[in-house]
Amino acid sequence: MKKILITGGAGFIGSHVVRRFVKNYPNYQIFNLDALTYAGNLENIADIENESNYTFIKGDIVEADFINNLFHEHQFDGVIHLAAESHVDRSITDPLSFVKTNVIGTMNLLNAAKDSWNDNFDNKRFYHISTDEVYGSLGAEGLFTESTAYDPKSPYSASKAASDHFVRAYGETYGLPYVITNCSNNYGPNHFPEKLIPLFINNIIENKPLPVYGDGKYTRDWLFVEDHASAIDLVFHEGKNQETYNIGGFNEWQNIDLVKLLCQQMDKKLERNEGESEKLITFVKDRPGHDLRYAIDATKINKELGWKPSVTFEQGLEKTIDWFLSNKEWLQNVTSGENQNYYQKQYK
Numbered sequence: 001m002k003k004i005l006i007t008g009g010a011g012f013i014g015s016h017v018v019r020r021f022v023k024n025y026p027n028y029q030i031f032n033l034d035a036l037t038y039a040g041n042l043e044n045i046a047d048i049e050n051e052s053n054y055t056f057i058k059g060d061i062v063e064a065d066f067i068n069n070l071f072h073e074h075q076f077d078g079v080i081h082l083a084a085e086s087h088v089d090r091s092i093t094d095p096l097s098f099v100k101t102n103v104i105g106t107m108n109l110l111n112a113a114k115d116s117w118n119d120n121f122d123n124k125r126f127y128h129i130s131t132d133e134v135y136g137s138l139g140a141e142g143l144f145t146e147s148t149a150y151d152p153k154s155p156y157s158a159s160k161a162a163s164d165h166f167v168r169a170y171g172e173t174y175g176l177p178y179v180i181t182n183c184s185n186n187y188g189p190n191h192f193p194e195k196l197i198p199l200f201i202n203n204i205i206e207n208k209p210l211p212v213y214g215d216g217k218y219t220r221d222w223l224f225v226e227d228h229a230s231a232i233d234l235v236f237h238e239g240k241n242q243e244t245y246n247i248g249g250f251n252e253w254q255n256i257d258l259v260k261l262l263c264q265q266m267d268k269k270l271e272r273n274e275g276e277s278e279k280l281i282t283f284v285k286d287r288p289g290h291d292l293r294y295a296i297d298a299t300k301i302n303k304e305l306g307w308k309p310s311v312t313f314e315q316g317l318e319k320t321i322d323w324f325l326s327n328k329e330w331l332q333n334v335t336s337g338e339n340q341n342y343y344q345k346q347y348k
């Protein structure tokens with residue numbers, strides 16, 4: 001029996017990872033540690049909450065004593081660390097909360113893992129989930145590789161870059177076995193509707209304006225969240241210690257083109273006239289320090305571990321839209337803030 005701690009498992013990406021591990025590895029005991037902030041929602045994993053190999057723990061990685069006690073009590077074999085403040089716009093207005101969770105929180109986990117493993121690192125692994133934003137912004141050409149120099153621009157990406165550096169520093173200094181993955185933009189079911197795709201799906205349903213920042217010519221590289229979860233599974237089990245793997249779908253879209261595709265698919269699903277949703281597009285003031293382009297070279301994970309995405313962007317987007325349209329209650333709960341006291345009141 002392996003004991004695995006997954007942090008942030010009530011969040012968007014974390015919930016897909018937790019579900020995958022609980023279902024695929026009945027011989028593991030999965031501990032899901034989540035602070036249930038505004039973006040964490042136990043409804044995301046309601047389907048697995050009664051599984052015998054699953055335990056939910058409400059708690060904040062920023063609390064060092066709590067984290068140390070948790071590691072002492074459970075003696076985890078592995079950590080998959082996803083808990084993070086993740087929204088770039090929020091990091092611009094409240095950078096300190098990003099330092100607290102993403103940097104201090106990661107430090108607390110590193111310290112607790114190092115101390116509980118007590119120099120016996122056999123079959124232990126600390127897996128840090130990170131972002132391609134640590135590499136900064138690309139011009140029109142080129143791709144981020146694992147050896148691209150870090151050049152974070154936003155408070156969010158600076159906090160993730162700092163936490164990546166600390167993970168590597170603990171590897172170098174104390175011999176802590178780690179892996180890091182840096183992934184491109186995710187989308188899919190349970191995505192919190194502050195991010196581009198779920199926000200715009202919600203706004204189209206509600207006939208609200210679609211606020212495209214600047215001229216909309218910013219480029220992101222999109223990956224379906226379940227494909228990210230499959231990559232995490234593979235790296236956790238087969239990745240090499242002290243290595244970094246980039247994860248991405250070679251799937252670049254300029255924001256405005258993506259929004260138009262989304263509008264077309266939504267018109268069909270909602271049986272609206274062609275072009276109706278596009279009328280909601282509104283160009284608004286740009287995000288300060290807006291990174292122009294992210295694009296991932298995912299050759300290493302493909303060649304070394306044989307990972308590749310399972311769906312095309314069109315398929316993934318359709319699955320996502322279908323999920324949101326058949327989970328309107330979920331959307332209503334999170335947009336009204338009800339998730340804070342609705343499903344998870346039992347953990348208050």
Ligand SMILES: Cc1cn([C@H]2C[C@H](O)[C@@H](COP(=O)(O)OP(=O)(O)O[C@H]3O[C@H](C)C(=O)[C@H](O)[C@H]3O)O2)c(=O)[nH]c1=O
Nearest residue numbers: 086087088131132184185194195196211212213218255
């Ligand atoms: C919310 C919003 C966004 N945008 C633009 C800004 C970006 O160029 C693009 C995507 O924005 P979003 O905030 O959804 O995601 P990123 O800023 O690219 O960052 C995301 O992907 C990386 C990898 C992470 O690591 C972040 O955690 C994750 O939030 O759409 C708009 O034009 N309008 C809007 O209302």
